[in-house]
Amino acid sequence: MKIWRPFAKPPIDELLARQKDNTAESELFFRRALFALFAVFLGFLAVAGRLVYLQVLNHERFTLLADGNRIRLQPLPPTRGFIFDRNGVLLADNLASYHLEITREQAKDLDATLTELRQRIELTDADIERFYRLARRAPPYTGVPLRFRLTDEEIARLAIDLYQLPGVDIKADLTRRYPLGALGVHAIGYVGRIDETEMTKLDPGQYSGSTHIGKTGVERSYEDVLRGRTGWREVETNADGRPLRVLSRTPPTPGQHLYLSIDIRLQAVAEKVLEGHNGAIVALDPRNGEILALASQPVYDPNPFVNGIDFASYRALNTSKDKPLLNRALRGIYPPGSTIKPLMALAGLEYGVVNRHSGVFCPGFYRLPGSSHRFRDWKRGGHGSVSMDRALAQSCDVYFYDLALKLGIDRVHEFLDKFSMGRPTGVDLPGEKGALLPSQEWKRRVQKQPWFGGDSLSAGIGQGYFLATPLQLAHATAVISQQGRSFKPRVLHATEDPGTRVKTPEPPRPLSPVTVKNPRFWDAVITGMIHVVEGGTAHKIGAGAKYRIAGKTGTAQVFTLRQNQSYNARRLAKHLLDHALFIAFAPVDEPRIAVAVIAEHGGGGSSTAAPLARKVMDAWLLNKYGDFATIGAQPAQDGQPRGD
C-alpha cells in the first residue's frame, strides 16, 4: 500500500522507468518554442503590415473620412408591404405625407429656431413636448420630428425660408393607413412608433431610419416580411450637414405584400352579427387551417395608433370595462361548457369506457358514490335513459358526469391535448393564450390540492378549472370535421413580391393527425353533433338550412348556484349571465367551414350563439353577405392606388 503524498517529488527511477529523456524533451521544446516565436513574429508583422496599409498607404482617404465627417451614411428605410384580404381587398397601405424635423447638432439656437418656426406654422404645446421627449433619447446628429402631416400650404411657406433655418428639414415619409378602419383590427393589428424597450432589442442597422414597427396582429407577427430591408446612401455634406451630392446608393428592398386568408366580407358579417355582445367568432377552413374570419367585439380604430394616440383616447380604450383592445379570439379564455362534450364523447370511445349504445339513466342530477352532493343536470326533470347520441343532441350533463368520472382527468388531459386544448394552437398571430386543460399534476402544482372526483365531473361538462379560447374551440371543431386531420390555424394566405407581382401561396401547416382506434368513433360523434342541429338543442338553426350542419351548443356558468338555487336569467345582473357558446362545421359531407362563437353573458348557447354561427355559415357557403358583398368592389378611400 503506497502512502499518498501528493506534494512529494516523483522518484527519479519512476521517471526513468517511463523512458522519459528530459534532455531530449527539453531540446524538442526549445525547437518548438523557437518556431512558435517565429510564428508570433510573423503574426505581429502581419498586423504591422496592415497598419502600414491603413496608416500610410490609405492615410489620406481615412483622414478625409474622419475629417469633419464630411461623408455620411444615410439610411433609406424600405416601403412597408401592403396587406390584402384573400380576394385582394386592401386592408393596409401607406400614405405619402410630410413632416418637419430638426437636427439639433446643426440648429445653432434651438429656442430661436422654434420661435422662428412658430411664426410660420402652427405648433401646439403637445408637438413641442413630444419633440423634447423624442430628442432626449436621440443622438444630436439625427433629425427629431416636430410636426407631422404638414399641409401643402405649410410646406410652401417653410420651403422659402428653409435656407435660413439650419438643421430644419422637411421630410417625406409614408404613414400607415387602414382604409377599413376598425374592420378586422384584431387580425390585422397596427404599427406604431418604436418605443425604447423595442429599440434595445432591434438590429440597429436594419431599423436606423425607421420610426415604426408592427405592434400587434399580422403587422407584428409578419413584421420581418412586411418590413423589407433598409438601403443606404453615402452623401457628401457641407459643414452644416446639408447633403451636397450622393456618392453611392444602395436602394432599399421593399417589404412583401401579404394576402390574408381572411375574407373581409365574412369578417364584416361576423363582426356585425356579434355587435351588441362582447365576444368572439372564429371561422376556419378545416381543410387547411386558414382563418376565414377572426372577429372579436368590441373593436377599435387602429389609425390613431400609428403616429401616437393621444393620452385621453388611449386611457378611454384601456380602462373601458368592455376591453376593446383585448383580442378575445385568441386571448379571451372561457369555460368551454357543453361545447367540449363531443371531444369527451370521443375520448370515452377511444378509451373504451363507453360505447355508442351504452346508456345512462339521467334523473336530473348525479351523485358521486358516498356523497349527498347533487351535481345538477341543466334539465331539472332529467333526460331519462340516454345513449351517446341523445346525450350529445340533448346535451345531457349526467351522461358526461358519468363519462368523465370513468375516464379520469388524466386520460381526458392526454386525449384533449391532441386537439391543442390547454396550449396555444400556434396560430401566426402574437399573444395567443394556452388557456387551461386541467390535470392532477396541474392541480397539485398550482392549487396545492389533490384532484377530487367532483373536479372530474365539472371538467366533463367543460366547467370547473377547464378554460379554452375561441380559437382553440374552432380548431378542435375543424379537427373533428376532418376526422383527425389537423392543421395549424393561420391568417397568412400568400405573400407577393411588390416588384415582380409574383404571388407565393402559403402552404398549409399540417399538425400530427389525431388518430383513434376505430375510425367509426368519428362518425358516432359527428352524428351526435348533427342531431344537435337536427332535433336537438340547436334545432332552431337547423330549420330551413340549405346544407347540413353539425354543431354543439354550450352554456357556460359564470358563477355557481347554491344547491337549492335555480337559474333565472331575468333576475340576474348582466355580468352574471351565462356565456353563450356554439361550435359547428358545415356542410356535413364535405366540411368547408368550422366556426366557434362565444357571446359573453349572452345567456343560452342555443338561443344566442347558434343563430350567429348560422349567419356566418350562410354567408360563406351561400354567398349571403348582404350589405357587405361590395366591400371588395369599392375602391379604397380617396382613390389611393393599390400599387398595381
Add this chain to the structure above:
Amino acid sequence: MASRVETENGKFCKLLYLDPPLLLGLLTVSGLGLVVLYSAGQRNPDLVIGQAIRLGLGFVIMLTLAQLPPRYFRFWSPWIYLVGILLLLAVMVAGDISKGAQRWLNLGVVRFQPSEIMKLAVPMMVAWFFADKPLPPRWHHLLGGALITVIPFILIAEQPDLGTALVVGCAGAFALFMAGLSWFLLIGLAGALAAAIPLFWMYVMHDYQRQRVLTFLDPESDPLGTGYHIIQSKIAIGSGGIYGKGWLNGTQSHLDFLPEGSTDFIFAAFSEEFGLVGACLLLALYFFIVARGLYMASRAPDTYTRLLGGSLILIFFLYAFVNSGMVSGLLPVVGLPLPLFSYGGTSLVTLMAGFGMVMSLYTHRRTLTR
C-alpha cells in the same frame, strides 16, 4: 531539494520569485494602457482609477501565484480542471442568460464565468497529462490530450461564447504543439479543421456569429449595423497616420464615432493618437513579453512546467494578435480584449494569474535539473 538558482541581479525580485525583464514588460504595457485609457475613456478619471485597481489586483494575484512552487500547480491541475468542467455543466443547467448567451453562474453574491477558469485549467490539464508520458507523444496520448481540450471547448461554444471557446481550444492546441505533435499530423489536423468549417458554420455557430463573419468578409454590406464597428475603427487607425494625432487629440474616439473605444477597440483609439510608430512600439512590447515568456518556459525544469509555461504565454499572444488583428480589419470581430490595455476585469485577472505561474516555474527551478 531546496537549493535555488542564484540570479546575479534583482535581489528584491529574487526574493519574491519574480522575473525582472518580464515584470518590466508587463508594467510598461499596463502603464501605457492607463495613459491611453484616460484619453479613450473621454478623460473620465473613474475609468482610469477603476482599471488601475483591477491591474493592481492582477499584479497581486501574479505575485501570489509566483510564490507557489510549480508542483502545487501540477498536483491541483486535474482537480481544477474537473471543477471547471462541473461548473460549465452547472452553467448549462442553471446559468444566467445575458445578451442571449448562457455564460454566467450566479452564486448569490457574485456572478462569474466558469469558462474563464478553463483558460488556465486546460493548459494545466494537458501539461499534467503529458507530464509523465514520453515525448513526442504517442497516438493514443495525443487523443487524450485532444479530448481534454475538446470537451470544454464544446461546452463553452454551446453557451455560446465563441471568443472564449477559441482561447480554450487554442490553449490546448498550443500545449499539444509544444509537446511535439508531429508536423505531419499538424498539417493533417489543419486540413481536417478546414473541412470542418462548413459543418461548424451550419450547426454550431449562432446567427449573430455568422453575421460577424459575413460582416468581416464584407464590412460594407452592413455599414449601419455590425460593419459600423470595423469601418469606424479603420477610419480611426488610418486617419492616425505615421505619427498620430497626439494624446487626447483623437477625433474619432472623442466624437463618439468609435464604438467601444475604451474596451475592445482601444487599439484603434491608441493607433489614432499615437500613429504607426506608437502602434508598432506596442506590438514590439507584446513581442518582447512573449519572447521572454517562451525563453523562461524553455528553461523550465520538466515537461509539466515547460508545456504549461509555453501555452500560457501563447494564450497571451493570441489575445494581443486577435484583438489587434480584428480592430485593424485583418480578422473577424471576436470579442477578445487587448491584454493589459482594454478596460475590464475578468480576462485581465486570468492573464495575470497565468503570468504568475510562468514566473513561478522559472524562478523555482532546481539546480539539479540544469
